[in-house]
Every structure is written in C-alpha cells, then in structure tokens.
Amino acid sequence: MVPQPSTLLSFTHSPSLAPFAISVEEYLTQHPEYDGLAGGAMVFDSEDRLLIVQRAAHDSMPNLWEVPGGACDSTDESILHGVARELFEETGLRVRELRHLVGPGDGHVVFKTGRKGLIICKFTFEVDVESTGVVALDPNEHQNYLWVTEEDCKEYQVEREGNVVRFQFTTAAQQATVLEGFRLRKKANPIGR
Template identity: 50%
Template sequence: MGDIEAISGLAPPAPTPFTSSPSLDAFKIPLKTYLQEHPEFNSVAVAAFVFNEDGKLLIVQRAAHDSFPLLWEVPGGACDYEDESLLHAVARELWEESGLRAKSIITLVGEGMAIPYRGNRCMCKYSFLTEVEQYDVKLDPNEHQAFLWVTEEEAKAGRCGDVDFKYTTKDQRLAVFEAFKLRDSRQARAD
C-alpha cells in the first residue's frame, strides 16, 4: 500500500511498566478519584503522541464502521475505571490501538480539553508525548484500518505520499501541530 499500511493485531497482553515525568504526578490517580475531584466532567479521554526515530508522528485512520469513519487521529480513547491511573490508560489505549508499548510518558501536550457530548455531558481529554519501546505498529481492525508516520510538513498539508487525510476534529489537528512544536522545543533544549 505504499506509505499507508494496515496490519491486523492480535489480542494484546497487558502493557509493560512505563516511567513518567514528575510533572505528570497529577495524572497518577484512578479515574474515579479524578472524576470526584472534577465533578464538571463525566469521563476522561487520553491520547498518545508518538514520534519515531526519524521524527515522524504516528497517526491512525479510524475504521469505516466506527464514529468519525475514515478520519485520522493519534492513538487514544476513554479511561476505564479498571485503569490503575490516567497514565495507565494512556499506555493501555496506545497498546490496544497500535500495538506499541509505552516506555515513558514524558509530558502533557497542550492542556486538558473539555468536550461536550450527549446533551449536558462533558468529557475532558488529555494528550501526552509518549516514548515507546519499538515502532512495529499492529492495528486493531475493529478500531483503525491504517496508519501513517508523518512529518510536520505532511501533518500540516494533510498529505503523506499518495494519501490525503483529514483529522477527526479541528482540535485534533491543532494538537498535532502543538505536539510537533513541543517535540522541537524539547530537542532544542537537549542540544
């Protein structure tokens, strides 16, 4: 398929342990505790921004039969009450949606975003820059049907090779741009 790949995943084992930055300690709490402390929200979603060794960002295409069919996003999803913490939800969702194991959850990308849904309900979504153990993507075809590793220019243009793509939402698109800026500023500080 050229620059676009679709791989069927197998039932995943539990994600391996990961490290996280002390700046993320506020997210080392279970969903139930977070919702008790933030009654304005009914649920929490998380997303993982993963860059490969070439500095390209992983984006995944939603399945044709799912909500936002055929649109593109970064791996993520809803926190579950069974998750040990919100950060564990990041690692779990990354594993379930891409087959990638979180090695380190580094920093928050942007701020928490309130997303109204189903009438008067409201979800908060947090996105995190995440390092992984390997880059061998294995998609769950029930959720996503393809993936791309994109450069910043491709992310802005909405085109990678011969594939045109659109993000699930304007906010997802803006978060992608923010992740590239954050990655660049972290690299500049490291140099």
C-alpha cells in the same frame, strides 16, 4: 476487555505528570464538571515523524485521522495507565515512558460525545515506546496508519512510495494538539532542526 500482561503497564513518567498518576474516579471527584476522561498518545519515530491512525469506516467519525487513544476506564490503575493500555490495544506498541502533556492552552480538550451527550476531558501525552518497528492495528477501531511530519499535517497529505495520501483529522482540536506536539518536540530538541 482482555486483561493484558503486567509488563504492558510497566513504564515511567515525568514528575510533571504526577497529577495524572491517579485513578479516573479520583480525578472525576476532583472535577465533577466532567463525565469521563480520555487519553491520547503522541508517538514519534527516530525520524521525528508522528504516528497517526485512521478510524474504521464503520465507527464514529469514519475514515478520519487521530493519534492513538481512547477512554480511560475505571479499571485502569491511573489515567496514565489508561493511555498506555489504549495505545497497546490500538497499535500493539508498549509505552516505556510518558514524557509530558501536549495540547493547546492548558493541555486538555473538553468535548461532548455525540451519542450520549457526555462531557469528556481528553489529555494527550508525548510517549516513548519500546519500538516503533511494528504497528498492529485493531481493525475494530482503525484501518490504516501513517508516520507523518509537521509539514504533512499542515498540508493534510503525505507522499509514501510515490502515492499521495490525503487525510483529515477528527477535529480541529486534534490537529491543534498534533501541531503543538511538534512545536514542543522542536523546542526540546532544537539541534539539527
């Protein structure tokens, strides 16, 4: 892993996210039922479209779509720092603020990895970034990106420049988290919707 400039991890977070402002080790000590943690970042643009990324054809779950994110590492200062790092590594976007937890039920999704059978707990957060202007994908992880609406996510397709792009989420839990993110966003900003 390449060290990132300290400005990468210069962000604020909502007080409601204090339980995630701890190290991965500390969280796993409190929750021994998990072998690891992962984080996802829901990034919306000024038109309330969500950024989704397509997994690389050579990676696990090839060609499927998800929000940016990945494993929180023991070297991350906190779970929140892990989410900010993953978003930067995968898209080049810098987190300005982590706003709130997003997810079905109590906000976490538990899954078993295919390769090693580890039990991973994933948290997804709505984040505000410095700019949504330029998305720079890491080709080792993702091959394409889209800005999508809630309707696009329900129809599994988006029309861009006269072309229809069809997409499928990595898991049903990923799609449920995405739809919950749109619901929470509308609830927080009901005017004009």
